[in-house]
Each structure stands twice: as C-alpha cells, then as structure tokens.
Amino acid sequence: MTWWRNISLSRQGTDRLVGGGLGLMAVISASVVFFILIFVCRGALPALREVGLTRLLTDGRWLPASSREPQYGVTAMLAGSLLVTAGAMLLATPLGLLSALFERFYAPRNLGRWYRRVLELLAGVPSVVFGLWGLMVLVPAINRWHPPGQSLLAATLILGLMVLPTLALTASAALESVPAAYFQAASALGMGRAATILGVALPAARTGIGGGALLAAARAIGETMAVVMVCGNIAQIPGSVFDPVRPVTSTIALEMGYATAAHRSVLFATALLLILMVAGPLGLAAFVKTQQKKRTVRHA
Amino acid sequence: MPDPSRHRRTRTADRLLGALCWASALAVVAVFLWLLWDLLSQGLSHLSWSFLTGTVEDAGRGGGIAPVILSTLLILLVCLAVAVPLGVGCATWLSEYQRPDGALAGAITKAVDLLASVPSIVFGLFGMVFFCQVLDLGFSITAGGLTLACMILPIIIRTTLTGLHSAPNELRLGAAALGMTRHSALRHLLIPAAVPGIVVGVTLGISRAMAETAALIFTSGYATRMPSSLSDSGRAMSVHIYDLAMNVPGGAANAAASAAILLAVLTAINFTASKLSDRWHAKAVVTR
Amino acid sequence: MNDLSLPSSPGIRQGDASLNPKSQPEPASVISVRGLQLRYGDLVALRDVNLEIPSSQVTAVVGPSGCGKSSFLSCLNRLTDLIPSCRAEGRIRFDDVPDLLHPKVDLLELRRRVGMVFQKPNPFPLSIRRNFELPLREHGVPKDEIPGRMESTLREVGLWKEVADRLNSGAQLLSGGQQQRLCIARALALKPDVILFDEPCSALDPMSSGIVEEHIAALKDRVTVVIVTHNLAQAHRIADRLAVFWVRDGAGTLIEDGPARRVFESPRDPDAALYLRGAKG
Numbered sequence: 001m002t003w004w005r006n007i008s009l010s011r012q013g014t015d016r017l018v019g020g021g022l023g024l025m026a027v028i029s030a031s032v033v034f035f036i037l038i039f040v041c042r043g044a045l046p047a048l049r050e051v052g053l054t055r056l057l058t059d060g061r062w063l064p065a066s067s068r069e070p071q072y073g074v075t076a077m078l079a080g081s082l083l084v085t086a087g088a089m090l091l092a093t094p095l096g097l098l099s100a101l102f103e104r105f106y107a108p109r110n111l112g113r114w115y116r117r118v119l120e121l122l123a124g125v126p127s128v129v130f131g132l133w134g135l136m137v138l139v140p141a142i143n144r145w146h147p148p149g150q151s152l153l154a155a156t157l158i159l160g161l162m163v164l165p166t167l168a169l170t171a172s173a174a175l176e177s178v179p180a181a182y183f184q185a186a187s188a189l190g191m192g193r194a195a196t197i198l199g200v201a202l203p204a205a206r207t208g209i210g211g212g213a214l215l216a217a218a219r220a221i222g223e224t225m226a227v228v229m230v231c232g233n234i235a236q237i238p239g240s241v242f243d244p245v246r247p248v249t250s251t252i253a254l255e256m257g258y259a260t261a262a263h264r265s266v267l268f269a270t271a272l273l274l275i276l277m278v279a280g281p282l283g284l285a286a287f288v289k290t291q292q293k294k295r296t297v298r299h300a
Numbered sequence: 301m302p303d304p305s306r307h308r309r310t311r312t313a314d315r316l317l318g319a320l321c322w323a324s325a326l327a328v329v330a331v332f333l334w335l336l337w338d339l340l341s342q343g344l345s346h347l348s349w350s351f352l353t354g355t356v357e358d359a360g361r362g363g364g365i366a367p368v369i370l371s372t373l374l375i376l377l378v379c380l381a382v383a384v385p386l387g388v389g390c391a392t393w394l395s396e397y398q399r400p401d402g403a404l405a406g407a408i409t410k411a412v413d414l415l416a417s418v419p420s421i422v423f424g425l426f427g428m429v430f431f432c433q434v435l436d437l438g439f440s441i442t443a444g445g446l447t448l449a450c451m452i453l454p455i456i457i458r459t460t461l462t463g464l465h466s467a468p469n470e471l472r473l474g475a476a477a478l479g480m481t482r483h484s485a486l487r488h489l490l491i492p493a494a495v496p497g498i499v500v501g502v503t504l505g506i507s508r509a510m511a512e513t514a515a516l517i518f519t520s521g522y523a524t525r526m527p528s529s530l531s532d533s534g535r536a537m538s539v540h541i542y543d544l545a546m547n548v549p550g551g552a553a554n555a556a557a558s559a560a561i562l563l564a565v566l567t568a569i570n571f572t573a574s575k576l577s578d579r580w581h582a583k584a585v586v587t588r
Numbered sequence: 589m590n591d592l593s594l595p596s597s598p599g600i601r602q603g604d605a606s607l608n609p610k611s612q613p614e615p616a617s618v619i620s621v622r623g624l625q626l627r628y629g630d631l632v633a634l635r636d637v638n639l640e641i642p643s644s645q646v647t648a649v650v651g652p653s654g655c656g657k658s659s660f661l662s663c664l665n666r667l668t669d670l671i672p673s674c675r676a677e678g679r680i681r682f683d684d685v686p687d688l689l690h691p692k693v694d695l696l697e698l699r700r701r702v703g704m705v706f707q708k709p710n711p712f713p714l715s716i717r718r719n720f721e722l723p724l725r726e727h728g729v730p731k732d733e734i735p736g737r738m739e740s741t742l743r744e745v746g747l748w749k750e751v752a753d754r755l756n757s758g759a760q761l762l763s764g765g766q767q768q769r770l771c772i773a774r775a776l777a778l779k780p781d782v783i784l785f786d787e788p789c790s791a792l793d794p795m796s797s798g799i800v801e802e803h804i805a806a807l808k809d810r811v812t813v814v815i816v817t818h819n820l821a822q823a824h825r826i827a828d829r830l831a832v833f834w835v836r837d838g839a840g841t842l843i844e845d846g847p848a849r850r851v852f853e854s855p856r857d858p859d860a861a862l863y864l865r866g867a868k869g
C-alpha cells in the first residue's frame with residue numbers, strides 16, 4: 001500500500017462525503033426555526049406597517065372583518081391568554097407540587113409507582129381530548145351553576161389539569177435529585193418529615209421545580225385546542241370567572257381559515273406576540289439554569 | 301431533652317402535610333378516572349367494527365372513521381419518513397463530527413431547542429404558508445406530515461443525542477486505534493449503540509404527532525373522503541374529534557368514540573416508550 | 589540528555605554497533621522520536637522528548653502518574669488527533685515514514701501498522717467473530733482469509749481453545765483477562781509492526797494479569813512492543829529497554845532511557861534512581 005496518500009482519518013473521501021451530508025442535515029434542522037420566524041414575520045409585516053403596533057394595542061375592540069371600520073384591538077386577547085395561563089398555573093402549581101411530594105415522600109413504594117404511571121398517562125392525553133371532555137362534561141356543569149358555562153373558569157380548569165402532570169413530573173424529578181445526604185443529615189438532627197420536606201427538600205430542589213413551572217407556563221400560553229373548545233371565544237376582558245374569554249391561540253385557530261388581507265396579517269402579528277409571550281418564561285428558565293450552573297462551578 | 305409541646309407540633313405538621321398530599325393525589329386520580337369514565341361510557345357504545353371500517357357520513361354524525369384512520373397513518377408516515385433521517389443525521393453530526401464546545405454546534409443546538417418551544421398553532425401557520433402556499437402543496441397529507449416533521453424533529457434529535465452520548469468513548473478510541481474510518485465506526489458501532497435512543501425518540505415523536513391538532517387544521521385540512529394519494533387533503537383523528545365537537549351538533553358521541561380510540565392507541569405507544577427506555581437504562585447498567 | 593548516539597536518518601538501519609563496540613549491538617530502531625513536544629491547549633504535557641525504539645524488543649515506559657506516558661503513546665499512532673485541543677510538534681520517524689506527525693500521513697494505514705491496546709479492555713459490543721471481521725474488512729483483507737487470521741492470532745494469545753466454540757457469542761461476555769487477550773489478538777490480526785500497550789494489566793486480577801503479561805513478552809519475535817506500566821516488577825520481567833518519564837518544570841519529559849538492565853542497575857538520573865529503587869525493594 002502506498003504510504004504518502006493524501007488522506008487522513010478526517011479527510012478520507014467517503015468520510016468527507018458522509019460528514020458533509022450529515023452537516024447539511026444539521027443545518028437544515030437548525031434552519032427550520034429561522035424559517036418559521038421569517039415566515040411569521042413576513043406575514044405580520046403588512047399589519048405592523050399599515051395598522052401599526054399602537055393600534056393593535058390601543059384599539060378598543062376586535063372587529064377585524066368589519067368592512068366599514070375594522071378594529072384590531074388585541075388587548076382583550078392578550079388579557080385572555082395571560083388570565084387563563086395565570087389561573088391554570090395557580091391551580092396546577094400547588095396540586096402538582098403536592099402530587100410530587102406524595103409520590104416521593106408519602107405514598108407507599110408501590111402506590112407511588114402507580115401514581116407516577118397515572119401522571120404519565122395524564123401527560124399523554126392529547127389536548128383535543130381534554131377539550132372534548134371539557135365541552136361535554138365541564139361546560140354543562142358550570143352552565144347549570146352559572147351560565148353560560150363556556151368561560152374563563154372552564155378554560156382555567158381544563159388547562160390547569162393539562163399542565164398539572166408536567167409540573168408534577170418535573171418537580172418529582174427535581175426532588176429525586178436532591179442528595180440523599182441531605183435527608184440523612186435532617187434525620188440525624190431529629191427533624192420531622194414535614195420540616196425536612198419544607199426546610200430541606202423543597203429549597204434544594206427549587207431551581208428544578210421553578211424550571212418545570214416555567215416550562216408548564218410556556219406550554220399553557222401556547223396551548224390551543226384544550227382552550228378553544230371551552231373558553232367561549234368572545235374577545236373581551238372578562239368581568240368575572242364565568243365570562244367567556246378568547247386567548248390569542250384560539251383566535252388564530254378560529255379565524256385563520258377565512259381571514260384575508262389585513263385581517264390575516266394581523267393574525268400573523270398576534271402569532272408573533274404569542275411567540276414573544278412563550279419566549280418570556282422559557283428565556284427566564286434558561287437564564288436561571290445558566291446562573292445556577294455558574295454558581296455550582298464557583299462552588300466546586 | 302424531651303419537649304412534649306414541640307413534639308406535638310412536629311407531629312401535627314407531619315400529619316397536615318401528609319393529609320394535603322394524599323388529598324391532592326386522590327383528587328388527581330379521581331379527575332383522571334372521571335375523564336376516562338365519561339369518554340368510555342359515551343364512546344364505547346358507538347364503537348364497533350363498522351365504525352372502524354366505515355366511511356364518514358353526515359359530517360361525522362354517522363358512519364365510521366376509516367378514511368380518518370388512513371389519513372392519520374399517512375400523515376404519520378410522511379412525518380416520520382422526513383423527521384427520522386433528518387433528526388438522526390443532525391444528532392450524529394452534532395455528536396460525532398463537531399467539538400461539543402464548538403460555535404457552530406452550539407448555535408445549532410440552540411436553534412433546535414428554540415424549535416422545541418414553538419407553540420403548535422405557530423407550526424400550523426408556518427406549514428400553511430410554507431408547505432401549502434410557497435411549496436404549492438395545497439391542503440394535503442404531505443403538507444400536514446411535513447409540518448409535523450418540523451414539530452417532532454427536536455424530540456428525535458434529543459433522544460438520538462442521548463443515545464450517542466451513552467455509547468462509551470472506548471468504542472471511538474478502539475475503532476480509531478484499529479485504523480477504522482469514522483463512517484464505518486458510525487455505521488457498525490455508534491449508530492447501533494444509539495438505536496434504543498432512536499427508538500424511544502420515534503415512539504415519543506409518534507405520540508406527539510398523533511396527539512396534534514392545531515398544526516394540522518390549516519395544513520392537511522378537513523376532507524373526509526378516503527385519501528387516494530399523498531397530495532389529497534385528509535383529516536387526522538384529532539382534527540376529526542375537534543370538528544365533531546365544535547362544528548357538528550350531535551357529533552359528540554362519535555367524537556367520544558374517536559377520542560377513546562385515540563387515547564387507547566396513544567396510551568399503548570407511551571407505555572411502549574416508557575418500557576423501552578426503562579429496559580434500555582436497565583441494560584446500560586448491567587453491561588457496564 | 590540521553591546516551592543514544594543513533595543517527596536519526598532513515599537511511600541507516602544497522603544500529604550503532606560499529607560506533608559503540610563495547611556494548612551489545614543495538615538493533616535498528618523502528619521508531620525514532622526527536623524533540624517531541626505535546627500540548628493540550630495551553631498545558632504542555634510533554635517537552636523535548638528524544639527516544640529511539642528498537643525493533644523486535646520490548647520497550648517499557650515508566651514514570652509517576654501524570655508525567656505524560658499515555659500522551660506519548662498516543663503520539664505514536666496519532667490518536668492525539670482525536671483530541672481537538674491537542675497539538676504535537678517535533679519529528680517522529682517510523683520505519684520508512686520520515687515524519688508521522690505530518691498532516692498528510694495516511695492515518696488509517698499508520699494505525700494498522702501501529703496497533704494499540706488500552707488499559708480497559710475495549711472489545712466492541714459485537715460477537716467475537718465480528719470483532720475481527722470489522723477491522724479486517726476495513727483494511728481490505730479478503731473474506732476467506734479472515735477466519736484463518738482470527739484463529740492464528742487467537743492461538744497466539746492462548747485464547748483459541750477457550751473461545752473456539754463460542755465465536756458467535758458476545759465478546760463482552762468474556763472475562764476481563766480474556767477480553768484483553770482478545771483485544772491483543774484483534775490488534776495482531778492487522779499484522780502491525782508495532783503494538784503500543786497502555787497499562788494493559790492494571791485493570792485485571794493478578795492471575796489474568798500474569799497470563800496477559802506472558803503473551804505480551806512472547807510477542808517481541810513478531811512485533812515491536814512499547815508498554816506503559818506502573819508495575820516496575822513487570823517492567824523488570826519483560827522489558828529489554830526502559831524509558832523513564834518525569835515531570836520537570838511542569839511538563840513531562842524523558843529523563844533516562846537505555847537497556848533495561850543497565851537503567852535498573854545503574855540509573856544516571858537521581859530522580860530515576862529514586863523512582864526505580866522501588867523495583868528492587
């Protein structure tokens with residue numbers, strides 16, 4: 001065999017070809033998200049240019065299809081998204097946390113495992129099924145109590161139920177990674193179970209739990225199906241929890257099918273707002289994570 | 301030194317927190333059972349062999365869901381045919397051809413993470429503009445499948461990466477020391493080592509894709525005809541449930557029946573995924 | 589620095605017998621290292637290493653932990669290329685290759701000719717047979733030649749009788765000592781000129797360690813052996829030549845080398861003397 005061939009491990013012909021092909025695939029995969037941003041921005045551009053961001057935020061009402069005097073106020077929809085998400089988190093955070101504590105500390109071993117199964121199953125239920133159940137069961141129930149039924153309350157309950165397993169499972173994972181030595185130390189000091197959990201386990205796991213909560217919040221803001229089916233879809237700032245609302249996602253899902261011209265572009269602009277709203281909690285989660293990493297590096 | 305009042309306080313706190321935990325766990329299970337009961341009691345009575353094999357009639361109030369099942373499968377097929385090779389290739393390149401601290405690899409990882417956080421309705425918008433209009437695929441199974449492929453790409457990439465990272469470095473060193481080329485080490489040693497990860501990723505991807513509705517409404521559409529090719533519009537299961545519940549008065553029972561089927565299939569898939577990843581972890585521990 | 593007067597020119601292969609008539613005739617060196625410096629990023633792991641490795645002999649490399657023995661070995665088959673931050677400078681002549689650090693060297697062929705066995709046995713998680721087929725096919729050995737090569741090298745490491753009836757079962761099911769011998773056989777099957785061993789016995793129990801050691805010692809009729817070991821008694825038993833590495837000024841370097849017996853009995857470097865005293869006591 002010739003020795004001075006102009007090749008080495010990384011330069012060999014086939015290796016180069018395979019490497020190039022895989023690199024191309026990686027670049028394509030990475031560019032998808034940029035394509036999404038570009039096309040959403042492109043769709044939103046006419047609205048931002050002709051209607052303007054100020055009008056989007058200050059117009060009193062949402063009458064995009066009106067031919068005489070269209071109004072493009074998205075504030076009610078933003079409020080809808082934020083209210084539904086806040087309500088869902090308010091409901092799901094304590095329940096999810098207690099669920100995780102139950103699974104980790106209070107349930108007998110086998111029962112804890114079964115409970116975890118239930119949570120995983122619940123996490124796998126498609127959002128459209130949650131929505132269907134809400135529409136079939138929850139909305140009539142609320143309607144009997146306080147019409148019309150399709151309401152902020154219904155959306156909050158369904159969405160809360162939907163993000164609960166995410167919260168519980170991430171909290172449980174965070175609690176699992178608390179070093180056993182902490183618990184030994186707490187027992188050695190004669191601390192009770194509640195004191196150990198509240199004073200040692202939860203503080204030690206707080207970054208993981210917080211990260212899970214932020215993830216769940218991002219998911220709740222971006223959720224469409226479960227919400228659109230039960231929220232009543234009236235673009236207004238609700239006066240009570242029994243009033244219908246209409247979050248950003250529902251609006252897009254309901255109107256994109258027939259929207260044209262300015263209306264359509266405004267919908268893209270709301271999609272852009274949606275992306276920004278989702279990026280909020282996710283960015284915060286990423287920031288907390290890097291801070292945490294820095295701290296542990298400094299301690300090490 | 302014993303302090304009875306302190307002791308009592310500790311005991312009370314323990315009991316209280318315990319009661320709260322039990323109560324919330326019971327509440328979660330109760331709601332889950334309630335949901336399951338409603339779906340099954342409303343849906344099971346409508347389930348029959350002819351429901352699975354019949355065509356959609358009267359906007360879904362009557363007939364069966366055979367075209368819907370077929371469309372769902374075709375959409376899934378397109379989605380996987382694109383997402384799996386692309387995702388596995390991307391992960392392989394990131395893990396085996398790039399330094400982990402390299403700038404390009406870092407940027408690509410960030411972009412993929414970002415993609416994972418895009419809400420599904422935005423995928424729907426993107427698919428509608430890019431696949432249906434720019435690429436001129438129209439409302440079609442192909443467009444829907446491609447949209448879903450974008451959506452599950454991060455899942456495939458992440459699990460494949462985990463699989464490749466779990467392949468011991470001795471394999472790479474050993475292969476290099478024997479003068480093997482990088483691609484043959486990949487083909488014969490590293491990709492096989494990552495297969496469990498890829499399989500878990502594919503199952504998770506399938507379950508995510510089958511559960512998706514918002515990304516499909518504007519891409520694969522609502523047509524209830526039996527699809528005759530990939531360029532036909534086709535209605536996925538989840539879209540069918542949504543449409544029956546929202547737009548078809550009197551469609552709730554068939555929606556519940558479809559939901560029961562979807563739930564059963566998804567549960568089976570998720571169960572498989574968790575069993576597979578359990579087995580994989582157990583095996584990784586044993587062989588080490 | 590060292591007592592070698594061997595010229596580094598690739599043309600002269602006869603050794604320095606004529607220049608140094610009192611000592612035993614030195615065999616031709618198959619690898620000669622000149623002014624080798626190795627860096628990991630900013631960390632200098634090796635500085636100014638000059639060493640001749642004579643063919644068909646066992647050269648043992650010893651020294652305290654972290655002095656760069658493993659790094660030195662991986663220069664010889666360019667496994668250093670796999671570590672992105674790693675830079676090697678200097679000249680390493682290998683047989684007819686004037687400088688194996690040259691970027692255009694065919695690495696695949698280099699690694700076939702310079703085999704390596706690691707501290708932890710690393711058979712591929714495949715069948716025993718596939719462990720041979722994979723690298724042999726890679727280097728273009730015809731299919732019908734492979735079983736013969738496999739059998740003869742497995743015999744050479746005394747493994748054939750133990751595995752002849754289970755060639756299709758997983759290589760990772762073998763014991764640690766068997767796995768290590770399998771790795772040696774796998775390296776041998778490529779017909780290398782040199783095999784590098786990086787502490788090949790330190791992950792094994794004393795019994796398997798002894799067996800593996802015997803087989804390594806027996807290899808020198810066929811190939812040149814370079815072995816890193818922390819076990820000075822082992823070096824004493826099998827080495828023909830000894831190279832002692834040490835950390836000086838924060839970087840590893842070669843402080844003494846020569847025929848094993850001479851270096852063990854009368855080391856010239858005081859640190860080496862101190863270190864090697866452990867071998868006798």
Ligand SMILES: Nc1ncnc2c1ncn2[C@@H]1O[C@H](COP(=O)(O)OP(=O)(O)OP(=O)(O)O)[C@@H](O)[C@H]1O
Pocket residue numbers: 628631633652653654655656657658659660671840
């Ligand atoms: N991949 C690497 N990246 C950075 N530095 C490294 C790397 N590998 C080795 N080093 C450094 O190079 C120096 C020499 O390491 P090397 O592993 O060659 O020593 P050694 O003599 O083989 O030690 P041991 O007897 O413990 O195996 C050490 O200071 C080590 O920290």
Ligand SMILES: [Mg+2]
Pocket residue numbers: 657658659786
């Ligand atoms: Mg070493």
